[in-house]
Each structure stands twice: as structure tokens, then as C-alpha cells.
Amino acid sequence: MTRDDDLQRLLLAVHALTRIAALDTQSEAPAAQWRTLTLLRDHGPQRLGDLATLSRVTQPGMTRLVHQMDAAGLVARTAHPGDSRVSVVTATGAGLAALERWYEQFRGALAPHVADMSDDEWQAVSVAAAALSARVGLVPVGSHEVPAKKEKEAVR
Known part of the structure; x- marks a missing residue:
């Protein structure tokens, strides 16, 4: 089995777990x-x-989604400080709280499907998750501070 095969298997397994959790x-x-x-x-x-x-x-798809999320109080839209024709989207406190509740439900739904994994398997998952998250620029779980540079770039 090649590294490409391993990445493909990992990706397909993650997609399957995501579907399972969404259904559960x-x-x-x-x-x-x-x-x-x-x-x-x-x-x-x-x-x-x-x-x-x-x-x-x-962009039209995101506009529709943001409109629905704004109506639900999950995000807020404001005019860009330098160009009032441009909307800047921000997660609201209610949106972030809803996201955290969803992640709790998601983790709870997944738990029974992986409850019988060994300590060695969990270690392998932990190493893979850390390595791949770092490669794609994901923020580590529990570390949700926005770097000043990224925040500045977002509203330029």
C-alpha cells in the first residue's frame, strides 16, 4: 500500500464517520x-x-447561506470599513455557542463507533490528526484565537 493509498483510505474513513455522525x-x-x-x-x-x-x-451560494444564518442570529453582516459595497461576515456569540453544542453532539455521536479502539490505535489517530491538521493550517482544538495578521487580512 502506498502513502497515497493511505491518505485516500483516511479521507474516505473521515467522510464515512462524518456521514454517520450527521445521521446519528x-x-x-x-x-x-x-x-x-x-x-x-x-x-x-x-x-x-x-x-x-x-x-x-x-459566492451566490454563500450569500444565500449567510442570509439564512444572519436571520437565525448565527452571524452578523457589516459593511467593510473601506468599501461599503462589500459585506464582512462575523460569527456571533450565539453562532459560536451553537457551533460548540453541535461539536459536542458530533463527538457524542461518534463515540460509540470508536469506543473499542485500543490505546495504540488512539495514539495513531492522535499523531495523524496533529500532523495533517498542521499541514492544512487547522487551528488546534481548544485554541481559537485569531492571529492578528489573519484578522487584518480578512477585512482589508
Whole structure:
């Protein structure tokens, strides 16, 4: 088995776990909502177009999603300080609290599916999660401070 095969197996397993947890939590909120809140939590306020790019969706799709999330009180839209035609999207306190509750439900849904893993398996998961998270720039769990540089870039 090659390294590429290992990465593909890992990716497919993560996707399968995500689907299982989504079904088990019976959450009716779209996955894109949680992804968007996570991006805003980890990268700070974003221009709408930049948020669409980060999330890898179209700008019209992100506009619709942000409109729904704004109506639900999960995000706030403000005018860009340098260009009032541009919207800047920020996660609200209610949005971040909802995100944390969803992550708790998600972890709870996954727990029974991995409860029988050995300590060695957990160690392998921990090492893989840390290594891959670092490579893709994910913020470590529990560390949600936005670096000043990223925050400045978000509203330029």
C-alpha cells in the first residue's frame, strides 16, 4: 500500500464517520452552516467573497447561506470599513455557542463507533490528526484565537 493509498483510505474513513455522525445527531442544519461557523471562528471576520473561497462554494451560494444564518442570529453582516459595497461576515456569540453544542453532539455521536479502539490505535489517530491538521493550517482544538495578521487580512 502506498502513502497515497493511505491518505485516500483516511479521507474516505473521515467522510464515512462524518456521514454517520450527521445521521446519528439528526441535525437538520446543513453541514455548510457548521463549516462556515468553523471558518469564521478559526479565521476571524471574512469578506463574503473570501468566505465563499475558503469554503469552496460559489459566492451566490454563500450569500444565500449567510442570509439564512444572519436571520437565525448565527452571524452578523457589516459593511467593510473601506468599501461599503462589500459585506464582512462575523460569527456571533450565539453562532459560536451553537457551533460548540453541535461539536459536542458530533463527538457524542461518534463515540460509540470508536469506543473499542485500543490505546495504540488512539495514539495513531492522535499523531495523524496533529500532523495533517498542521499541514492544512487547522487551528488546534481548544485554541481559537485569531492571529492578528489573519484578522487584518480578512477585512482589508
